[in-house]
Amino acid sequence: MAPARSVVEDILPLSPLQEGLLFHAQYEHEAKRLYVAQFVVDLAGPLDAVALRSAAAALVERHANLRATFRHRKSGEPIQVIRRDTPFQWDDIDLSDLDRATAVTRCAEATESDWARGIGIQDPALLRFILIRQGPDLSRLLLTAHHLILDGWSIALLMRELFQLYTHDGDISCLPPQRPYRQYVQWLMAQDRDAAKEAWRTTLHGLDGPTYIAAGNLSTSGRVSPDVTQDVTVELTPELTSRLKEQARRFDVTLNTLCQGAWAIVLGQHTGQDEVVFGATVSGRPAELPGADALIGMLVNTVPVRVRLDRGEPLHALLKRIQDQRSRLLEHDHLGLAEIQRLTASDGARFDTNFVFDNFPMNDYELDLPDSRLSIDVDYRETVHYPLTLAVEPRDALMLRLHFRPEAFTRRTAQDIAGRVARVLEQAASDPAPSVGAVETLLPGERKRVLGEWNSTTVHVPAHTLPELFAQQAARTPDAPAASSDGLTLTYGELEARANRVARYLMGRGVGPESLVALALPRSTEMVAAMLGVLKAGGAYLPVDPGHPAERVAFMFDDARPMLVLTDHVNARKLPQGPTESVIVDSEHFARELAGLDAGALSDAERTALLSPAHPAYIIYTSGSTGMPKGVVVTHAGVSNLLKWAVAEFGPEKLARTVVSTSFNFDVSVFETFTPLICGGHIEIVDDLLALVDKPVDRAGHLLSAVPSVFTEFLTATGTAIDAGTVVLAGEALPTRLVDDLRAALPERAVVNAYGPTECTVYAARWSSSGPVSGVPPIGRPIANTQVFVLDAGLNPVPVGVVGELYVAGAGLARGYAGRAGLTAERFVACPFGSAGERMYRTGDLVRWSADGQLEYCGRADEQVKIRGFRIEPGEIESVLREHVAVGQAAVVVREDVPGDRRLVGYVVA
Ligand code: AMP
Numbered sequence: 026m027a028p029a030r031s032v033v034e035d036i037l038p039l040s041p042l043q044e045g046l047l048f049h050a051q052y053e054h055e056a057k058r059l060y061v062a063q064f065v066v067d068l069a070g071p072l073d074a075v076a077l078r079s080a081a082a083a084l085v086e087r088h089a090n091l092r093a094t095f096r097h098r099k100s101g102e103p104i105q106v107i108r109r110d111t112p113f114q115w116d117d118i119d120l121s122d123l124d125r126a127t128a129v130t131r132c133a134e135a136t137e138s139d140w141a142r143g144i145g146i147q148d149p150a151l152l153r154f155i156l157i158r159q160g161p162d163l164s165r166l167l168l169t170a171h172h173l174i175l176d177g178w179s180i181a182l183l184m185r186e187l188f189q190l191y192t193h194d195g196d197i198s199c200l201p202p203q204r205p206y207r208q209y210v211q212w213l214m215a216q217d218r219d220a221a222k223e224a225w226r227t228t229l230h231g232l233d234g235p236t237y238i239a240a241g242n243l244s245t246s247g248r249v250s251p252d253v254t255q256d257v258t259v260e261l262t263p264e265l266t267s268r269l270k271e272q273a274r275r276f277d278v279t280l281n282t283l284c285q286g287a288w289a290i291v292l293g294q295h296t297g298q299d300e301v302v303f304g305a306t307v308s309g310r311p312a313e314l315p316g317a318d319a320l321i322g323m324l325v326n327t328v329p330v331r332v333r334l335d336r337g338e339p340l341h342a343l344l345k346r347i348q349d350q351r352s353r354l355l356e357h358d359h360l361g362l363a364e365i366q367r368l369t370a371s372d373g374a375r376f377d378t379n380f381v382f383d384n385f386p387m388n389d390y391e392l393d394l395p396d397s398r399l400s401i402d403v404d405y406r407e408t409v410h411y412p413l414t415l416a417v418e419p420r421d422a423l424m425l426r427l428h429f430r431p432e433a434f435t436r437r438t439a440q441d442i443a444g445r446v447a448r449v450l451e452q453a454a455s456d457p458a459p460s461v462g463a464v465e466t467l468l469p470g471e472r473k474r475v476l477g478e479w480n481s482t483t484v485h486v487p488a489h490t491l492p493e494l495f496a497q498q499a500a501r502t503p504d505a506p507a508a509s510s511d512g513l514t515l516t517y518g519e520l521e522a523r524a525n526r527v528a529r530y531l532m533g534r535g536v537g538p539e540s541l542v543a544l545a546l547p548r549s550t551e552m553v554a555a556m557l558g559v560l561k562a563g564g565a566y567l568p569v570d571p572g573h574p575a576e577r578v579a580f581m582f583d584d585a586r587p588m589l590v591l592t593d594h595v596n597a598r599k600l601p602q603g604p605t606e607s608v609i610v611d612s613e614h615f616a617r618e619l620a621g622l623d624a625g626a627l628s629d630a631e632r633t634a635l636l637s638p639a640h641p642a643y644i645i646y647t648s649g650s651t652g653m654p655k656g657v658v659v660t661h662a663g664v665s666n667l668l669k670w671a672v673a674e675f676g677p678e679k680l681a682r683t684v685v686s687t688s689f690n691f692d693v694s695v696f697e698t699f700t701p702l703i704c705g706g707h708i709e710i711v712d713d714l715l716a717l718v719d720k721p722v723d724r725a726g727h728l729l730s731a732v733p734s735v736f737t738e739f740l741t742a743t744g745t746a747i748d749a750g751t752v753v754l755a756g757e758a759l760p761t762r763l764v765d766d767l768r769a770a771l772p773e774r775a776v777v778n779a780y781g782p783t784e785c786t787v788y789a790a791r792w793s794s795s796g797p798v799s800g801v802p803p804i805g806r807p808i809a810n811t812q813v814f815v816l817d818a819g820l821n822p823v824p825v826g827v828v829g830e831l832y833v834a835g836a837g838l839a840r841g842y843a844g845r846a847g848l849t850a851e852r853f854v855a856c857p858f859g860s861a862g863e864r865m866y867r868t869g870d871l872v873r874w875s876a877d878g879q880l881e882y883c884g885r886a887d888e889q890v891k892i893r894g895f896r897i898e899p900g901e902i903e904s905v906l907r908e909h910v911a912v913g914q915a916a917v918v919v920r921e922d923v924p925g926d927r928r929l930v931g932y933v934v935a
């Protein structure tokens with residue numbers, strides 16, 4: 026609906042930033058405080074309210090653009106219509122009859138409600154004044170404006186004009202000649218947009234991806250309300266401030282650039298990127314436009330700053346590059362951000378942080394208002410769109426103000442981020458300044474905390490071998506039940522005797538330390554006796570699931586070359602023909618052989634060589650990115666550390682009845698099987714967890730362990746009939762929902778989230794709770810004698826809250842991959858934080874520290890996936906697909922079309 030001719034004074038196109046603001050303001054039309062600024066001016070002294078009001082009215086008359094309303098042409102083009110009949114909004118609130126304390130309270134309430142009311146773009150005016158009288162000598166003026174018509178700089182100018190006019194009894198001639206906003210718009214129209222586009226395109230070319238610091242913090246469900254921001258501040262000392270200024274001079278860059286460099290480094294650290302983009306608010310007041318400094322309107326723009334972080338580069342060189350980029354682009358700053366971002370094919374120019382350097386014409390951050398016989402105190406607030414905006418206020422003591430959106434950051438995190446900027450600035454001021462990679466972003470004390478305090482897990486226990494630990498327990502409780510399966514129970518004495526005989530048989534066949542014996546047996550007490558037998562002989566066992574594809578089983582035999590395989594009649598037929606001899610444990614022959622062997626305790630001297638904790642205990646195969654599975658060689662020392670930790674963590678009572686339900690091909694079975702067996706517990710071996718559904722036994726005190734996806738199925742199948750004393754979940758990310766469901770089904774029972782790659786001997790960290798849980802359950806803290814490091818690409822510890830890659834060091838570290846020295850050296854690397862020669866395992870998992878020292882799991886750094894606990898490298902499957910003659914290219918991904926139902930899907934190009 027076109028306004029009547031008579032009331033329309035002018036029609037102007039929108040500036041680039043206005044266009045962007047209008048778009049967002051419409052898009053988020055619920056958010057009435059979005060892009061609204063409120064100036065709070067406290068006036069002490071005698072005030073002539075009528076004069077102030079007429080001064081304000083005169084200013085709105087003088088600056089036509091303050092009366093703009095925003096419309097769209099039929100073509101969709103947005104326009105600003107300057108109207109004569111735009112209402113002048115002035116409210117008087119008189120609280121002067123109230124006692125002072127009440128008046129002050131009411132005044133604060135009125136300020137808040139004005140702020141809460143916000144301004145909608147459909148409102149008849151986008152600027153309003155409220156004068157609140159609290160007494161004869163105390164008043165407050167609120168100036169609230171939408172950023173579509175006024176930027177912060179202009180509000181400050183407007184304020185100055187207001188009080189100038191007020192002190193000159195409304196005589197408009199006291200003000201300098203007015204600079205029409207129209208002139209600015211005309212200047213804008215005259216700019217060479219093509220040249221600007223070319224300059225921006227060149228600058229942003231080749232960016233990989235966006236720079237999102239809040240990624241993962243913002244809830245993805247439903248849009249967040251963008252109109253609440255909070256801020257934290259860090260004030261540098263005047264001494265540091267002046268050293269920074271000096272350093273900037275020495276480097277021949279501005280203080281602004283210096284601060285942008287610091288921000289880029291912190292941003293790089295937080296995002297783990299070596300190239301970052303952030304927004305910078307530019308004043309948009311071109312030097313070539315006469316009087317641009319005095320213009321009142323909306324001129325500022327936000328433009329991207331692209332910074333590559335080169336670890337080896339000297340700081341001054343980085344700053345120089347930033348400054349050069351800015352000065353090259355200065356004359357092109359008039360292009361709107363949306364337009365700039367459209368110039369890149371990728372979303373590389375997108376960002377979620379903004380940087381603002383002093384955009385107010387203030388002297389040491391005080392508005393220099395004319396002497397009005399009033400003492401004037403000004404406060405200012407505005408909402409910002411970005412999850413994080415760093416505003417640098419260059420006073421004598423530099424002030425860093427970080428605006429944050431509370432749904433994306435906690436106050437503490439924001440405070441830490443601001444602190445890191447200060448920390449970087451501190452180092453930037455030092456002489457010589459460090460190179461980019463050597464700049465420390467950790468807060469004082471933080472390094473000690475993440476490397477030391479949160480890793481102080483030392484427990485002095487001698488390393489034992491598994492046979493020693495089991496034999497000791499068997500001697501303590503020979504008549505207690507040790508293991509059951511299919512209704513059959515062996516006591517400790519019986520299991521020990523059987524295992525000793527198997528061991529003597531194997532030793533007779535030459536098995537000893539460093540030999541490998543494959544086990545292809547059903548899940549039963551016999552399997553446990555065989556495992557113990559191999560271990561007692563000094564060998565390492567290799568679990569083989571005969572149900573696995575024949576090719577995979579054949580690969581394992583070929584790759585690991587076990588000396589023997591213990592199997593039974595049924596499974597022997599499924600095993601590949603090869604050099605490995607099968608020993609059929611359910612044969613008459615084997616029974617006769619065993620019967621002739623001593624069942625008594627084994628002595629060290631009987632073995633082919635002395636068994637030490639450094640010898641391997643088992644080899645477990647896991648998927649490999651190179652297209653081939655790889656065998657992880659785990660030592661007795663690692664297992665002994667895990668088991669002793671687990672006994673201490675859970676206690677014999679919780680382990681007294683433990684269900685062994687996890688595949689023996691998966692190292693969780695080591696925890697389930699052997700922890701109870703070294704502390705007198707009774708294990709029950711079942712085919713899988715779901716087998717328990719049909720066996721409703723009272724399991725109130727039992728320990729159950731499983732991967733979360735399997736446990737979810739189990740919970741669905743059993744409903745509320747489930748009971749357990751302790752539930753240990755491991756092997757894949759633990760969904761919050763499962764914890765909630767468990768809490769409902771099993772109130773107050775301990776739920777454990779255990780984390781660990783096979784390479785670190787089952788578990789490296791765990792979290793446990795028996796109370797209510799809020800949010801995603803963490804993977805917790807390192808287990809005994811284990812260190813966890815969250816590192817960046819340069820192997821430096823990342824700050825608390827920042828995602829990095831998890832490295833694990835300590836007693837659990839595997840020896841490496843069987844027969845793969847290169848791969849071993851790639852993943853087991855020198856540990857820069859330990860003693861000489863110490864290694865750490867690079868897990869490929871992304872984690873971050875929570876403020877209270879818990880590790881939170883954030884996904885993978887590579888393509889590896891987990892499906893029902895199985896560790897899968899899509900590359901391994903892709904390489905198999907590509908082997909097919911008809912397949913050119915192949916890709917394998919995980920699809921979860923139905924929530925909770927993760928499937929591997931292969932795509933091929935014929
Ligand atoms: P695996 O060697 O089969 O035990 O697989 C180890 C991998 O499983 C780890 O590197 C993680 O990616 C994943 N994983 C194991 N436990 C957890 C857990 N509690 N939370 C999230 N991921 C886990």
Ligand code: MG
Pocket residue numbers: 692693755756780781782783787788
């Ligand atoms: Mg594991």
